Amino acid sequence: MARVLSYLDAIGEALTQEMRRDPAVVVFGEDNIGGTGTNGKLGNAWGPTKGLHQEFPDQIFDAPITEAAFVGAAVGAAATGLRPVADLLFVDFVGVCFDQILNQAAKLRYMVGGKASVPLVLRAMWGTGMRRGAQHSQALYPIFAHIPGLKVVVPASPADAKGLMITAIRDQDPVIFFEHKMLYFSHGVVPEEPYEIPFGKARIVREGGDCTIVAIGRMVAEAETAAEQLAADGVSCEIIDPRTVSPLDEEAIYASVRRTGHLVVVDESNPRCSAASDIGSLVAQNVFDALRGPVRMVTSPHAPTPFSPALEDAYAPSAARISEAVQAVLRRAVPA
Known part of the structure; x- marks a missing residue:
């Protein structure tokens, strides 16, 4: 068991x-x-x-x-x-x-x-x-x-x-x-015996063919929820969890984008000089020809975290915002 x-x-x-x-x-x-x-x-x-x-x-x-x-x-x-x-x-x-x-x-x-x-x-x-x-x-x-x-x-x-x-x-x-x-x-x-997971080796959380979602930390679970909702509408998302942001498994991300042609990066940090902006720029620089639509970032706003529970819930990226970003990217897609 x-x-x-x-x-x-x-x-x-x-x-x-x-x-x-x-x-x-x-x-x-x-x-x-x-x-x-x-x-x-x-x-x-x-x-x-x-x-x-x-x-x-x-x-x-x-x-x-x-x-x-x-x-x-x-x-x-x-x-x-x-x-x-x-x-x-x-x-x-x-x-x-x-x-x-x-x-x-x-x-x-x-x-x-x-x-x-x-x-x-x-x-x-x-x-x-x-x-x-x-x-x-x-x-x-x-x-x-x-x-x-x-x-x-x-x-x-x-x-x-x-x-x-x-x-x-x-x-x-x-x-x-x-x-x-x-x-x-x-x-x-969780296995009981000790084991190592190498740094710089991303995990493919979910396979899909329409859009790549790179999600970090807690955002992986939000991305999974969004992917389930999108699947009900016939949209197949591939979710990549980088596990480490330095070193970053760039090749896993590039390979996924080559398969899907689309990228949404979900990052709880603020947008300026964020992990999302870094990943998006790397993809645009190295596999631009594979993209059939714009790279989209889903992040917290460039503002301090609010204390109000309602505002804090709206502040962090959510499954709903991820789903909206994927749909927006696909609407702007260039035919293959």
Whole structure:
């Protein structure tokens, strides 16, 4: 019988298995143990490290609320032989420790000619849907994808969350691991044994022949809902989940666009300099002759995330908006 886990438990299992495998894997962050008197029962926000302190008392650490300090400590630990997994909690907190990521973690291996590496994983919650307001709901993965030396992972399913986390921990370079808050309690089949999913290898979520939809993170589920609705009207959509935005599996996207002739990119980040604009421009530059209609982006607006529940729901891309974008692209199609 297939085993089902939540997205959050899949991440916790990856951490547990890697800490058992390699004592150099250490966990930094706030409330990983749980603070005074809880004896590891809290287990960080949402509980992915719950109970780990009892099994790994020398591999898991609570940090004070000072991201600059514990992310900087994680960078130094990685450069000197450990494999830290540091939890930033909300990615919105990155402004406090951006120098440690941008100028130290991302560049150290290059600056010393490959004589040292920074095998660091930085976990970060992101995204809309939990009514956390403008300072706790952003989709900042395009910022990190812009920086050479960083790898940027955006898993959309529990199975991918586990496999990509294991790959991230074993990688020799710093990895920013984006976990959408609204996916934490989603469920899916997850193998029990440890396994790796390679970076830069997209997943074909759904095959189709009329339009390619590239969707990132939580937007994969919205794209699947849209594809089901469109199928009822006779429109066949192929859904590509990049899994990682740096490296990006360009060839999988190009191959799909060559089959369908149309592209819609769904990206929860703001539209300017977004993952959607990057993917759209790459397709226009490299497989323009395959396109039979305009590339369409479905993103959040270029505005802060609203706190109002009704406005926040309207702010994020939805299945309805994806469906409208696909229909608009097909209406403007040039005959093959």
